[in-house]
Amino acid sequence: MVTVTLGSVLRQAALGVDLRRFAEFEGTVGEFLTQISVVGGPRFRQLLFDGDQLRGVLAVYVDGVDIRYAGGAATPVTRDSRIDLIPAVAGGAGF
Template sequence: MSVSVRIPTILRTYTDGASEVTVEPAEDTLTSVLDALEAAAPGIKARVLDDEGKLRRFVNVYADDEDVRFVGGLDTPTPAGTKVSIIPAVAGG
């Protein structure tokens, strides 16, 4: 069961420049997707999750078009074919 993860420019140093990574998570949850992503791109998970293992405040994660914070957080279902997008918040004025 493959899941595609879209990687923002700022995190592509972990993926050798790849804008999208396909992973094979062990389970159908966002947690498992992030674990598989970490295995493929060591160090990237720490940029998405904080020291308590929660999503970082200024990083948005979407499963297909749904903000995971409003769906199920790290337990959000990610069946085969799901497209996960990691989007850092942008500040400006």
């Protein structure tokens, strides 16, 4: 099952969004983020994307690995993946 952890600002923006519907997701992390941004609403999408690009101050980890050190938006997500989305305020910043 894909599990997702959101930082508090993202969590507030995604209130009411049931991310469990993506538990069986398989694909790339870019596709995953696009899909959850659609159901998360405009404010949630605004926090994830700047236009079509992932925000530089959003840190995305798949199974504990910063996607910049993996395949970027093409990093694969499997049904067992863990995805962490947190603001890059004290460490990782920029894609």
